[in-house]
Amino acid sequence: MPGDATSTCWSCGTMRAAHFCSSCGKVQPPVPADYFTFFGLPRKLQIDGSQLEKEFYALNRKLHPDVYASAPAQERAWSLEQSSLLNDAYRTLKDPIRRTEYLLRLEGVELEEQSKAATEKARATGEIKKQVVPPDLLEEVFELNMQLEELRAQKKVGEDDPALLEELGKAKLFLEEKSEGMMAELQTYWKDWDRGVDSGTEESLRKTRDQMVDLINRRNYIRNLVRDVNEVLES
Amino acid sequence: MTPDRIVGIDLGTTNSLVAYMQGGTPAVIPGEDGSNLVPSVVALDENNQTIIGNSARRNLIETPDRAVYSVKRLMGRGVDDVQEELKLFPFRLADDLQPGEVLRIQLGNRSFNPPEISAFILRQLKKNAERFFGAPVAKAVITVPAYFNDAQRQATKDAGRIAGLDVLRLVNEPTAASLAYGLDKKTNGTIAVYDLGGGTFDISILKLHDGIFEVIATNGDTHLGGDDIDNLLITVALDDIRGDMGIDLRRNGEAVQAIRKAVIDAKIALSSQNSVKLDLELPGGHHYRREITREMFEQLAQPVIDRTVGPTKQALKDAGLKPEQIDEVVLVGGSTRIPKVRQLVQDIFKRVPHTDLNPDEVVALGAAVQANILGGGSEATKELLLLDVTPLSLGIEVAGGVTDKIILRNSTIPASATQHYTTQIDGQTNVAIHVLQGERELAKDCRSLARFDLKGIPPMPAGMPRIEVKFLIDANGILHVSAREQRSGKESEIEVQPSYGLTDDQVEGMLLESFDFAEEDFRQRQVIEARREADTIIAALEKSRKNDAWSKLRKDEREQIAKLESGLLAVKSSDDYQSIRKAIDVLNQATMRLAELMMDSAVATALKGKAMDETNLEEGPTAGHPVAKAEFK
Numbered sequence: 001m002p003g004d005a006t007s008t009c010w011s012c013g014t015m016r017a018a019h020f021c022s023s024c025g026k027v028q029p030p031v032p033a034d035y036f037t038f039f040g041l042p043r044k045l046q047i048d049g050s051q052l053e054k055e056f057y058a059l060n061r062k063l064h065p066d067v068y069a070s071a072p073a074q075e076r077a078w079s080l081e082q083s084s085l086l087n088d089a090y091r092t093l094k095d096p097i098r099r100t101e102y103l104l105r106l107e108g109v110e111l112e113e114q115s116k117a118a119t120e121k122a123r124a125t126g127e128i129k130k131q132v133v134p135p136d137l138l139e140e141v142f143e144l145n146m147q148l149e150e151l152r153a154q155k156k157v158g159e160d161d162p163a164l165l166e167e168l169g170k171a172k173l174f175l176e177e178k179s180e181g182m183m184a185e186l187q188t189y190w191k192d193w194d195r196g197v198d199s200g201t202e203e204s205l206r207k208t209r210d211q212m213v214d215l216i217n218r219r220n221y222i223r224n225l226v227r228d229v230n231e232v233l234e235s
Numbered sequence: 236m237t238p239d240r241i242v243g244i245d246l247g248t249t250n251s252l253v254a255y256m257q258g259g260t261p262a263v264i265p266g267e268d269g270s271n272l273v274p275s276v277v278a279l280d281e282n283n284q285t286i287i288g289n290s291a292r293r294n295l296i297e298t299p300d301r302a303v304y305s306v307k308r309l310m311g312r313g314v315d316d317v318q319e320e321l322k323l324f325p326f327r328l329a330d331d332l333q334p335g336e337v338l339r340i341q342l343g344n345r346s347f348n349p350p351e352i353s354a355f356i357l358r359q360l361k362k363n364a365e366r367f368f369g370a371p372v373a374k375a376v377i378t379v380p381a382y383f384n385d386a387q388r389q390a391t392k393d394a395g396r397i398a399g400l401d402v403l404r405l406v407n408e409p410t411a412a413s414l415a416y417g418l419d420k421k422t423n424g425t426i427a428v429y430d431l432g433g434g435t436f437d438i439s440i441l442k443l444h445d446g447i448f449e450v451i452a453t454n455g456d457t458h459l460g461g462d463d464i465d466n467l468l469i470t471v472a473l474d475d476i477r478g479d480m481g482i483d484l485r486r487n488g489e490a491v492q493a494i495r496k497a498v499i500d501a502k503i504a505l506s507s508q509n510s511v512k513l514d515l516e517l518p519g520g521h522h523y524r525r526e527i528t529r530e531m532f533e534q535l536a537q538p539v540i541d542r543t544v545g546p547t548k549q550a551l552k553d554a555g556l557k558p559e560q561i562d563e564v565v566l567v568g569g570s571t572r573i574p575k576v577r578q579l580v581q582d583i584f585k586r587v588p589h590t591d592l593n594p595d596e597v598v599a600l601g602a603a604v605q606a607n608i609l610g611g612g613s614e615a616t617k618e619l620l621l622l623d624v625t626p627l628s629l630g631i632e633v634a635g636g637v638t639d640k641i642i643l644r645n646s647t648i649p650a651s652a653t654q655h656y657t658t659q660i661d662g663q664t665n666v667a668i669h670v671l672q673g674e675r676e677l678a679k680d681c682r683s684l685a686r687f688d689l690k691g692i693p694p695m696p697a698g699m700p701r702i703e704v705k706f707l708i709d710a711n712g713i714l715h716v717s718a719r720e721q722r723s724g725k726e727s728e729i730e731v732q733p734s735y736g737l738t739d740d741q742v743e744g745m746l747l748e749s750f751d752f753a754e755e756d757f758r759q760r761q762v763i764e765a766r767r768e769a770d771t772i773i774a775a776l777e778k779s780r781k782n783d784a785w786s787k788l789r790k791d792e793r794e795q796i797a798k799l800e801s802g803l804l805a806v807k808s809s810d811d812y813q814s815i816r817k818a819i820d821v822l823n824q825a826t827m828r829l830a831e832l833m834m835d836s837a838v839a840t841a842l843k844g845k846a847m848d849e850t851n852l853e854e855g856p857t858a859g860h861p862v863a864k865a866e867f868k
Contacts, residue, residue, distance in 0.1 A: 057444065057445075057447050060447070060620060060622060061447075061620055064620060064622070064710070065649065065709070065710040066404070066605075066608055066609055066620060066621065066710065067620075069403055069404070069608075069609035069610075070609070070610065070611060080649055080707070080709060080710070081651075081707075083649050083710075084648075084649035084650055084651040084707055084708075085651070087622075087646070087647040087648065087649060087650050088650060088651055088652070090647070091646060091647065091650075
């Protein structure tokens with residue numbers, strides 16, 4: 001059960017768990033915590049999904065506003081805040097990509113994709129905000145863009161070339177397979193990361209972190225490409 | 236002290252019901268006339284006394300200007316939102332309505348807003364419950380369509396308050412239905428609830444797990460239901476009468492209501508018969524006679540019924556499930572009695588839907604179960620917990636009129652999200668925050684929920700203030716927003732009040748539209764971003780003109796840059812993002828040497844004061860290309 005036994009329950013005075021009292025069961029004032037801490041988990045990436053779900057259900061049974069519907073206003077407010085944190089944390093941690101991105105953010109990394117701040121900054125200062133084509137895809141991306149351009153032009157005049165459509169369909173399939181392959185790659189980094197947390201050096205963690213950043217950026221690049229292809233195919 | 240009685244209320248478009256938990260079983264509380272259903276009809280008699288329910292139905296035909304039905308369609312909506320409804324329904328808006336005011340309906344010589352009219356119905360239900368218990372009832376759980384937006388939910392809560400009820404919770408109708416359905420079956424699995432009522436359609440996909448009812452995805456249309464089929468039938472009859480007898484009855488309220496009643500009876504009969512005969516006496520002694528076969532009816536209703544397919548498929552997609560992965564399909568709402576609707580559901584899910592629940596009552600029964608849970612629970616409900624989701628994404632408007640989504644649709648509620656914003660101009664002391672709901676990319680296409688101002692930001696250079704905005708959706712699906720400037724700690728908090736009177740698209744259509752317009756949205760977004768990028772480059776170029784490097788360029792190079800710059804300026808305001816990007820690219824090319832020169836001078840500056848032998852040119856500062864292409868993917 002997640003929690004720290006260092007504080008006492010506001011209601012009954014015994015030692016308490018983090019979110020609700022283990023003795024009297026009452027909701028406790030929320031303490032700022034990251035999503036891993038909220039679930040009492042270390043900052044590791046290999047998470048057992050069904051265990052997390054079990055914990056999610058168990059905590060909801062203790063924290064959900066329905067449980068406090070007839071409680072005093074203060075407890076209702078705590079319950080609202082605690083259960084929204086719980087839901088936010090679960091939503092983030094259960095999804096492999098969101099979980100990885102969240103951890104990287106905790107580690108101080110700003111990913112290109114979500115870095116609105118970087119976009120704003122680029123706009124204000126005229127600095128570069130780059131989106132790098134993954135090197136191993138340079139050729140494919142180049143060709144794909146040509147094909148997309150051609151199909152767009154064709155569509156404008158109301159045609160579409162079946163051969164080109166087939167080519168694009170294949171390209172899309174290739175990208176989707178690539179993206180799936182990346183999930184397997186990501187899982188090996190998770191292992192590295194988790195091992196690093198237990199016994200690794202700063203440097204090995206940094207290396208894994210950078211590998212994950214690179215992977216997520218590449219994956220997002222591919223996702224955007226697939227979106228572009230779908231856009232043209234469905235137009 | 237006996238615990239407060241909490242009742243469950245289904246405030247429907249066509250009928251409303253009140254229910255409570257009797258021992259371990261939910262039961263509907265009948266009215267004085269013995270009927271479980273209270274038609275959602277409100278009328279005023281000649282003494283301006285309200286008449287509700289069954290007895291008001293007569294008034295609908297006899298004094299149509301003093302009666303109103305289907306008011307749920309108007310809940311939480313502005314005048315501009317309801318123009319379509321006004322064409323199809325005999326709603327008479329008050330003449331003295333002011334712009335931006337909550338709309339009011341004229342009944343005789345008085346006018347009421349939609350929550351007030353709903354409150355009349357709620358008050359009747361409350362009275363029925365009090366008569367039944369012989370004790371006052373002050374607390375209730377009220378159901379709403381899952382796809383109701385924030386404003387519609389607020390309006391429903393307001394109605395409860397006006398009726399003297401403490402609304403402990405708004406529960407989504409399909410979720411309530413699933414509670415009633417799953418109460419006595421301790422099953423685990425995935426169910427779909429298809430809820431087609433008088434005026435609204437919802438589809439929800441739920442996971443049942445040891446008493447936890449977790450909604451995975453929901454979708455719908457808050458203006459789609461049996462009403463729409465009725466209106467088609469009325470139109471056919473009016474056209475017939477005009478064509479055959481040359482009588483135009485469209486403006487004759489009594490006659491239209493008489494026709495409405497007749498076609499609804501016919502519609503209901505056609506669920507069990509293959510044909511019905513209409514026989515209506517018309518003003519002037521004429522008779523309108525017509526046979527309607529089920530085939531004709533189905534042909535007419537098909538387009539309405541088909542509108543449920545899109546939301547259903549979207550919900551499945553959002554849930555990440557294939558139709559075959561749904562263990563059970565539950566039908567809710569009177570319109571699911573139509574055989575064609577059942578057929579459609581069966582075709583989509585490839586299984587026979589569950590029909591042994593009374594589709595008119597199951598939502599109220601579920602509301603009673605939830606009321607019992609909130610009241611502290613009982614043996615029957617102690618293991619039960621509902622985890623619902625928000626049906627629409629929530630966001631905030633950012634530069635360029637783009638919606639920045641902060642909480643995505645189908646997030647479990649309560650849910651929260653925190654975002655940071657900053658100022659755009661030096662010394663800016665106010666930041667306007669525009670809160671939106673919907674799936675579309677552009678703010679103008681989403682439903683505006685509220686605008687609020689964060690005031691008194693200490694004057695700082697642009698980009699310095701750090702404004703934290705926190706969105707919190709409570710268990711009712713109602714949004715609360717707070718904002719704080721972190722350097723000054725200044726806080727401003729609002730409860731989101733619905734923005735009436737704004738001409739935004741109808742929210743219920745948003746998701747569907749979003750689907751249809753996804754491409755157009757994407758294009759518009761590309762245009763906005765290409766323009767932004769162009770601005771960035773032009774600004775950077777402006778800066779570099781002051782740099783020494785500028786004067787080191789040859790005259791023809793400077794002229795070329797100026798020419799391409801004006802080329803970019805010329806296309807910048809066009810809607811063709813591809814030509815904007817092209818202009819950006821060529822300008823980039825032309826400024827390549829400028830960038831190199833600037834880099835050299837930056838290196839030179841950095842090297843000043845350092846002995847040459849201590850440094851290595853390789854380690855010079857890496858000034859970026861000042862006008863490099865930015866990517867906003």
